[in-house]
Amino acid sequence: MGEKPQVLVIxxxxxxxxxxxxxxxxEVGCEIARRGGIxxxxxxxxxxxxxxxxxxxxxxxxxxxxxxxxxxxxxPYCDVVVCTGMGWARDFITAYTADAVIxxxxxxxxxxxxxxxxxxxKPIVALRGSGGTADKYAGGYLDDRKAVKVWGxxxxxxxxxxxxQLLKGEHR
Numbered sequence: 656m657g658e659k660p661q662v663l664v665i666x667x668x669x670x671x672x673x674x675x676x677x678x679x680x681x682e683v684g685c686e687i688a689r690r691g692g693i694x695x696x697x698x699x700x701x702x703x704x705x706x707x708x709x710x711x712x713x714x715x716x717x718x719x720x721x722x723x724x725x726x727x728x729x730x731p732y733c734d735v736v737v738c739t740g741m742g743w744a745r746d747f748i749t750a751y752t753a754d755a756v757i758x759x760x761x762x763x764x765x766x767x768x769x770x771x772x773x774x775x776x777k778p779i780v781a782l783r784g785s786g787g788t789a790d791k792y793a794g795g796y797l798d799d800r801k802a803v804k805v806w807g808x809x810x811x812x813x814x815x816x817x818x819x820q821l822l823k824g825e826h827r
Contacts, residue, residue: 660822661718662687662815663695663753665768666702666761667787676760679785680705682811683757688715690819695753697721697745697768698729698736702759707732720749747771755780755818758805761788769805773797778821780806782814 664683667676684706687694694710696703698719707717711732719733724740739745746764750756750771755778758769765788772779781793793807806821808814 659716660690660692660754660819661695661752662692662818663749663756663768663772664702664706664759665697665749665756665765666759666785666789668702668762668764669700669704671762672701672705672760673786676702676785677705679782679811680759681709683759683782683815684709684711684715684717685713686812686815688713690815692815692819693718695720695749696733697749697764698733700730702761704730704732706759718752720745720752743767750777751775753777755822757814757818758782758785758789758792760786760790765789770797773803776803778806778818779803780808780814780817780821782811783807783809 680702688710693716698721718735719729720737722742722745726736729736746768756772758781781789783793792805
């Protein structure tokens, strides 16, 4: 891990992202920036854009790793855009780039990223009450091997706190 933790925020894409999840993602982005972390996202809209805006408005560095070949697809809050041209396969790049992952809502694409992080034994935190994938796996495991617990937290601040604690090896 580098000097600054790289935290991946994953969740709903724009086409099915409720406003409540956008608000939570924005707060997660704010909290990551306030703690000196680097925000990593899939670089598009929905949860990704909301978290990016939160981090950017709080002086954070925002990296968007997009599935397209053209950086014009990235949300306007990305400081660095990585164009993969790989479609869904880019979910492995986002997960492998991260030191920890925070899930805000999400569907099947979010689950792909969470599973990629799980395979690499990355710390994973799910924001309870944000819906979808986050609510389904918060406090549990992605499979019966129980390789990585998906920690569940009830607020954006507590989710970011937990991610940073896990990166320091604290498991309270």
